[in-house]
Amino acid sequence: MADKKNGSKKVSRRKFLIKGGLGAIGVVAIGAYIFRNPIRRQILGVVNSLEAPYTDNTDQPMVWFEVNSDNTIVLHSPKMEMGQGTFTGIAQMAAEELMVGIEQIHVIHAASATGNVDSFATGGSTSISGLWQPLRELAAMLRVMLLNEAARKMNIIVEELTIDKGIISGAGDKMTYAQVAEGVVDWEIPDVPVLKDAKDYKYIGKPISRVDLDAKVYGDPIFGMDAEMQGMLYGAVVRPTKIGATFVSADIKEAEGMPGVVKIVVENDFVGVIANSIIEAEHAKEAIKVVWESYEDLSTADIIGMMTVGNGNSMVIQKNGQSLVEDDDFETLEFRSPIGAHAQIEPNGVVAYVEGDKATVKISTQVVSITRKEVAKRLDIDVENVNIIPTYLGGGFGRRLHTPHAVQAALMSKAVGKPVKYFFSRKEEFQHDMFRPPTHHVIKGKLNAKGFLEALEHDFVSGDVATDSALIPNALTNFLGADVGAIRGGFIQYTAVPNFKAVHWHVTLPFATSWWRSLGLLANTFAMESFMDEMAIKAKKNAVDFRLAQIGDDAIDVRLKNVIQAAAEKANYTEDIIDGRAMGFAASIDANTPCAQVAEVSVVGNEIIVHKVTVAMDPGLAVNPDQIRAQCEGCVNMGMSAVLYEKMEVENGELTPTIYGPYQMALMKNAPKEIDVVLLQGKDTPGAVGEPPLGPIGAAIANAVRRLTGERLTELPLKISKNNLS
Structure with a gap:
């Protein structure tokens, strides 16, 4: 039987809460300006644990859905599919409230012309959690709209109608959703009806197969590199190799006369070649003589010098009790992480067509x-x-949160009056990435007489991560005193320690840095959880017990304790070395999702081999458990690659390496033979999934190596300098 309306007002309680919440942040922001750091810390704490709601179109079902004549429904998703399984999860949520089969939902990317535009981005692990409430409401509203129209066409009261897989029945008559929708132009949009109870779910919580699987298996043209427009030409853009180079002038005479060249476009910030083929465009590009103005040649040592605690602007993001003083008996460790590239398989590119005052752009983008x-x-x-x-993204990870090449392609198209397609070369992709910034950490701790921490302090320096990007203006860092992306994972989660403090140091680097999957989480957790392990060893305590004893009692603390215990139990965690293998433990909280991991590791020669990783995570309600397990597996492998192999250098003012191979990454042979995932549900709604499992993996591996070799590795990528195995 169809649900009846609940008589809710046009502004639902959910929307009121969103508006009220944002308003409250605005009031607090005024206070932050007046009272500065204490209130700033409160705001940063809220932002650090915020589960961002979806705040765009949530009251127009027909902007989101189309009913096809074959009784399938097209869902125009404002969130991008880049391998994380978002399309499958939102198809499950929509099918649930529309009362159709999962096979009847066809999910596509919403073109901006539909009006269904996400003003934020696909990022921050918010796709499923952010759409959880509004998408189900929209689907339920559409169901009620179809029911009301069916009742009118069938001359039956709504209460006598039932729905099964998009077929409405009543009084011996039947109509498909498609038949009901046929010919209807004006729809009356109802208030939000009562949503399904969890006990009645048919699809949510079930391991549904990926809805985009067939297209990828059969090689359908769904990615940005596949995009085409009739009559298109090909472009190439001249890019500098030196860090910080700015365009001064260009000599294009030789290139203009080369085979296949249609036009060369010289703008105030770039030079573009338009030709009949990619090869001709690239050849002509090489013939253009460009004058660049750039910094003096920088090196990795210069960057390390900049990225040292004490440089830049500092902000105390967390504080409780007293600070450690220099004459106290405390332990200190320093940690570093390098520049990291996104290195996604599909380079950035675009096809653009400008016709008069209109532009059409096909692109892989998160924004x-x-x-x-x-x-x-x-x-x-x-x-x-x-x-x-x-289009579908051949890997995103934050790289496609900034896509100004769309502007370049549009300008080239405007210059020739035809569509223009161009893509980065692999060298350009590496040299002009929005890199994960390097970091430096100084962590201090002091044990009490019982062998637990009496004080804990974390100072860490990072370049821009979330701010100074196209997504979030730099003014927010200036206002809050810290980069809201760099601090992820930098907060101290052991709040039962009597005295603790975390300080973020912000440094602006001479090359572009921005969001890299999990933002600051990977580096910050590597440092903090490695230090916690070292303190447990010094206290002669089990690493798991040491952590559990120093976690608070808030709701998120309880969830963190639960995943720590679950990971330890599932892995049969031990600190004994068995058959040449040791286990390392680590845990973190990111975007209100706690995660713990146990890495089982051996060392052969100087090579670190990861055999098995056990993951326990509490993402709240699991819309698709298989999808979440896959995300955990992906994060473990991506994180393992970052902490064991990946590193960008700066040589003679250039970022290097510029191709796969020299930029070393984990291969299939390096992947753990087993990744065991345990999912807990500590709340009734979905939480963040895509990034939290990246947090613990670096420290878990390093902590295992510490038990095997006695060496505390403090720098990423992890390299053993000595081998104490007999």
Whole structure:
């Protein structure tokens, strides 16, 4: 039987809470400006644990859904699919409230022309959690709209109608959703109806197969590199190799006369070649003589010098009790992480067509709204006249949170009056990435007479992560005193320690840095959880027991304790070395999702081999458990690659290496033979999934190595300098 309306007002309680919450942050922000650091710390604490709601279109079902004549339903997703399984999860949520089969939901990326535009981004592990409430409400509203129209067409009261897989029945009559929707132009949008109770779920909580699997297995043209437009030409952009280089001038005479060249576009910030083929465009690009103005040649040593605690602007992001003083008996360790590249398999690229005052752009992007605005501004046309058509992403990880190449392609298209397609070369992708910034950490701790921490302090320095990017303006860092991305994982989660403090130091680097999957979490957790392990060894305590005894009693603390215990139990955690293998333990909280991991490791020669990783995570309600397990497996492998192999260098003012191979990454042979995932549910709604499992893996591996060799590795990527095995 269909649900009846609950008589809710046009502004639902959920929307009221969102508006009220944002308003409250605004009030607190005023206080932060007046009272500075104490209130700033409160705001940063809220931001650090915030589960961001979806705040765009949530009351127009027909913007989100289309009913097809074959009784399938198209869902226009404002969130991008980049391998994380979002399309499958949202299909499950939509099918649940629409009362259709999962096979009847076809999920596609919402072009900006549909009006379903996410003004934030696909990032921050918010796709499923953010859409959990609004998408189900929209689907339920559409169901009620179809029921009301069916009742009118069938001349039956709504209460006598039932639904099964998109077929409405009553009084011996039947109509499909498609038949009900046929010919209807004006729909009356109802209030939000009562949503399904969890006990009645058919799809949510079930391991549904990926809805995008067939397209990827059969090689359908779904990625940005596959995008085409009729009659398109090909572009190439001249890019500098030196850090900080700015365009001064260009000599294009030789290139203009080369085979296949249609036009060369010289703007105030780039030079673009348009040709009949990719090869011709690339050859002509090499013939252009560009004058660049750049910094003096920098080296990795210069960058390390900049990225040292004490440099830049500091902000105490967390504080309780008294600070350690220099004459106290405390332990100190320092940790470093390097520059990291995104190194996604698909380089950035775009196809753009500008016709008069209208532009169409096909692109792999995580930021449809920002890309649309940037193109409109540069072309000096209305935003509504720019249609961004997103494609599947061949890897995102934050790399596609900034896509200004859409502007370059649009300008080239405008210059020739035809569509233009161009993609980064692999060298350009490496040299012009939005890198994970290097970090430096100084951690101090003091044990009491019982062998537990009496004081704990974490000072860490990072470049820009979330701020000074297209997504979040630098003014927010200036206002809050800290980069809200760099501090992820930098907060001290052992709040039962009587005295603790965390200080973020912000340094602006001479090259572009931004979001890299999990933001600051990977480096910050590596440092803090390695230090915690060292203190447990000094206290002669089991690493798990040492952690559990120093966690508070808030709701998130209880969830953290639960995942720590679950991981230890599932892995049969021991600190004994058995058959040449040792276990390392680590845990973290990211975006309100706690995660703990146990890595089983051996050392052969100087090579670190990861045999098995046990993951326990509490993401709240699991919309698709298989999808979450896959995310955990992906994070473990990606994190393992970062902590064992990946590193960018700076040589003679250039970022290097510029190809796979020299930029070493984990291969299939390096992957753990087993990744065991345990999911807990510590709350009734979905939480963040895509990034939290990246947190513990670095420290878990390093802590295992410490038990095997006696060596505390403090720098990523992990390299053994000595081998104490007999």
